[in-house]
Amino acid sequence: MSFNFSNKINKVPPYLFAKIDAKKKEIVASGKRVFDFGVGDPDLPTWDIVIEKLKEYSSNIQYHQYPSYMGDIVFRETIAEYIKKRFNVNVLPEKNIIVLIGSKEGIAHFPFAFVNQGDIVFSPDPAYPVYRDGTYFAGGDIIKMPLLEKNNFLPDVEYFLKKHNPKIVWVNYPNNPIGVTAPDDFYKNLIELAHKYKFIIASDAAYIEIYENEKPRSIFEFDGAMDVAIEFHSFSKMFDMTGWRVGFAVGNETLIEGLGKIKKSIDSGSPTAIQMATKYGLENFISEMDNDNGFMQDMRRIYANRRKKIGSILDKFNIEPTPSHSTFYIWGKMLDGLNSEEKVAELIEKYQILLSPGTGFGESGEGYVRFSLTISDKDIDDLIQIIK
Numbered sequence: 065m066s067f068n069f070s071n072k073i074n075k076v077p078p079y080l081f082a083k084i085d086a087k088k089k090e091i092v093a094s095g096k097r098v099f100d101f102g103v104g105d106p107d108l109p110t111w112d113i114v115i116e117k118l119k120e121y122s123s124n125i126q127y128h129q130y131p132s133y134m135g136d137i138v139f140r141e142t143i144a145e146y147i148k149k150r151f152n153v154n155v156l157p158e159k160n161i162i163v164l165i166g167s168k169e170g171i172a173h174f175p176f177a178f179v180n181q182g183d184i185v186f187s188p189d190p191a192y193p194v195y196r197d198g199t200y201f202a203g204g205d206i207i208k209m210p211l212l213e214k215n216n217f218l219p220d221v222e223y224f225l226k227k228h229n230p231k232i233v234w235v236n237y238p239n240n241p242i243g244v245t246a247p248d249d250f251y252k253n254l255i256e257l258a259h260k261y262k263f264i265i266a267s268d269a270a271y272i273e274i275y276e277n278e279k280p281r282s283i284f285e286f287d288g289a290m291d292v293a294i295e296f297h298s299f300s301k302m303f304d305m306t307g308w309r310v311g312f313a314v315g316n317e318t319l320i321e322g323l324g325k326i327k328k329s330i331d332s333g334s335p336t337a338i339q340m341a342t343k344y345g346l347e348n349f350i351s352e353m354d355n356d357n358g359f360m361q362d363m364r365r366i367y368a369n370r371r372k373k374i375g376s377i378l379d380k381f382n383i384e385p386t387p388s389h390s391t392f393y394i395w396g397k398m399l400d401g402l403n404s405e406e407k408v409a410e411l412i413e414k415y416q417i418l419l420s421p422g423t424g425f426g427e428s429g430e431g432y433v434r435f436s437l438t439i440s441d442k443d444i445d446d447l448i449q450i451i452k
């Protein structure tokens with residue numbers, strides 16, 4: 065018997081990283097070495113103190129039962145402390161915070177709580193594909209807001225508001241795939257528009273702790289945001305724990321409550337041992353936040369160093385890096401007229417370098433490729449030798 069996927073599933077193009085992964089397997093099978101700048105998955109191990117606590121907590125029988133679906137309250141209290149210390153924003157752990165099974169889970173589920181059939185959602189383009197996919201699964205439609213160099217990679221939200229009445233507007237700074245941050249005026253203006261036109265701002269801040277010098281800001285540092293916004297955070301990139309699946313959302317009480325209602329019906333939360341081990345990491349992070357040394361400071365230096373090294377050879381590929389000091393991505397513009405897919409094919413062919421084509425993140429990514437700096441320093445050094 066054959067079965068047809070639902071129209072909603074058919075609307076979603078193949079997941080970009082599944083294609084990249086298939087290409088990698090093909091090269092490895094042919095016996096060649098791959099320089100994998102494709103998927104943004106840290107090569108560095110999870111913070112060792114988190115792993116130690118995970119070992120200890122996994123044998124605590126108290127943590128073997130169903131987790132709390134909003135997240136363990138003591139973990140949410142520590143998250144509230146982090147929000148206060150890092151952004152100087154007061155939030156209530158019981159009302160303004162929900163723990164997620166990685167921020168992807170929350171991003172995908174959030175539209176189910178607020179989007180009705182046919183509702184419009186604005187997404188940046190290029191963008192993390194889950195804003196689109198979650199919207200489609202909830203029955204909504206996507207309007208893409210191009211992120212262009214001439215606009216400093218900021219969406220012209222006002223332009224699209226003249227034509228559409230969105231339920232949700234997604235923004236993502238520090239941005240994947242471009243690596244840029246948003247200036248204060250962008251957030252202030254967006255919050256004003258959200259009040260005026262009555263839409264929800266969903267801000268994806270998964271990379272807010274991955275920066276070189278200037279700390280990226282939370283939307284909640286700006287007046288009026290708590291009335292209209294929800295912000296998604298991830299421990300995946302902070303503590304190198306993509307495999308453990310834990311993140312959180314913070315924001316307006318009703319928006320958090322809505323997401324909680326969906327999660328209550330769909331999942332049972334991130335495992336408590338993982339939440340509590342992450343809490344231990346977060347407490348340590350809070351206490352070393354102002355120091356020059358520490359787990360995250362070391363990680364930021366590693367990425368900064370890799371950015372510099374890779375940046376120094378890009379002209380050999382006829383690629384110009386977009387200036388950036390946050391995330392672990394380089395958004396490279398092609399200078400030789402090749403399109404994204406052609407450049408990816410060329411670099412696989414010549415050097416077995418695996419990249420993400422800009423168009424994998426949306427049509428406005430044409431003319432660009434994305435390098436993820438989650439590749440070992442040894443690989444980077446060897447590649448530089450080969451190129452030279």
Ligand SMILES: Cc1ncc(COP(=O)(O)O)c(C=O)c1O
Pocket residue numbers: 104165166167168169171192236240268270297298299300301306310311
């Ligand atoms: C922009 C962006 N948001 C969210 C996520 C999801 O991260 P996680 O689910 O691991 O927290 C990713 C992962 O790559 C991302 O790039």
